[in-house]
Amino acid sequence: MRQIKNRWPVREQAELLEKLGKMMVRGYTLLDALKMLELQLNKKQRADISFGMRKLTEGYPVFQVMNLISFHKDAVSIIYFAEQHENLAFAFSQSGELLQRKIDQAEKIKKAAKYPLFLIMTVCIIAYILKAAIVPQFSAIYDSMNIETPFLTASILSLFDSFTFLFILMLLMFMAAAAYYLFRLRKQSPEARMLFFIRIPLLGRILKLFNSYFLSLQLSNLLKSGLSIYESLKAFESQPFLPFYQKEAKCFIKRLKQGEAIDEILKGRPFYEKDLSKAIAHGQLNGQLHRELYSYSQFLIGRLEKKAEQWTGIIQPLIYGFTAAMILILYLSMLLPMYQMMNQL
Structure with missing residues (x-):
């Protein structure tokens, strides 16, 4: 699968990850949280999130989708480990905090x-x-x-x-x-x-x-x-x-x-x-x-x-x-x- 080369600014990655973590703690599913946050993004970022949601619905793991969108390696690795222990909400907040x-x-x-x-x-x-x-x-x-x-x-x-x-x-x-x-x-x-x-x-x-x-x-x-x-x-x-x-x-x-x-x-x-x-x-x-x-x-x-x-x-x-x-x-x-x-x- 070809990786998207145009990386988001690290600050915007951190903000998105922290918001995802907070929304999932409040009971949102990952896809629902992404759909809600998609409304606040610019055109290029909306295209990346839409691409990511398609891959998630096709069965791709979250860390692989993040890697395809060229998110920071530290954040991708934290999400990878989170999928091993099934605590994505905490991992999103954790990775966003680390980048911040x-x-x-x-x-x-x-x-x-x-x-x-x-x-x-x-x-x-x-x-x-x-x-x-x-x-x-x-x-x-x-x-x-x-x-x-x-x-x-x-x-x-x-x-x-x-x-x-x-x-x-x-x-x-x-x-x-x-x-x-x-x-x-x-x-x-x-x-x-x-x-x-x-x-x-x-x-x-x-x-x-x-x-x-x-x-x-x-x-x-x-x-x-x-x-x-x-x-x-x-x-x-x-x-x-x-x-x-x-x-x-x-x-x-x-x-x-x-x-x-x-x-x-x-x-x-x-x-x-x-x-x-x-x-x-x-x-x-x-x-x-x-x-x-x-x-x-x-x-x-x-x-x-x-x-x-x-x-x-x-x-x-x-x-x-x-x-x-x-x-x-x-x-x-x-x-x-x-x-x-x-x-x-």
Whole structure:
């Protein structure tokens, strides 16, 4: 079945999923809720929903229909697991909330960086104009007057001369990273790719938190529906949307068959928070593993949001500081040569 390529904005996906969850809790069937929500959508979205409803009536599972409409992979995977434990209403609300959290975090980062980045771009344009038009004039005046360029002025002029080199170097580094991903990293196994990203500062921390959050939340829902750990991992193994979790589930199942406990397996995996195995061990001891995993997942999502706020608080002052330094250099580059030439006269 051909997939619809034009994806909805993530915010609109989140709104639709949250509304579906609320309506199904109030007693609507999925098709009735979609028919009601269809009236509030634009032409393109109505066409997608009509297509989805046709596929549902033909017997397609909900997660597959969502995938055909190109909904976010995180939302599709949550609905896939929900169909294993038959709690679609909760899963729609849950997936909508997850997408909304991602949007909110991205908005906070954009808001924090928007004005400083504008200042940096403005300063860079001014610096380019100075380098192209004003700096050569100062150099020519020093040469014509046989005046030795002072050290500080020479340093500032050299800094402007290095701008082009730095820009080319950054462009080459970006191209090298893109080529490495396209021709090498993308062809490696999901575990190898995840291990590569885990080793990147900051990004690796986020990935560990999210991996632990997603695994604990979905295991909690599956266990709550009455499945065993083994059956829950088989559900992870059979889903086609997230190859990393699919491979992880295969690894877990293989080691479970060899007699290892799930908490011991997780201790040696570098992709998750270390306290995930402790949460599982504690849940197995008190016989409430699904409750412990759900509580732990909510703790992790709070930690993710806190980390995003902390990094926003660090990045914004750094950008402002860099911008201030650039403005000071521009100011000195224009005033110092004039003062020094006046002193030479």
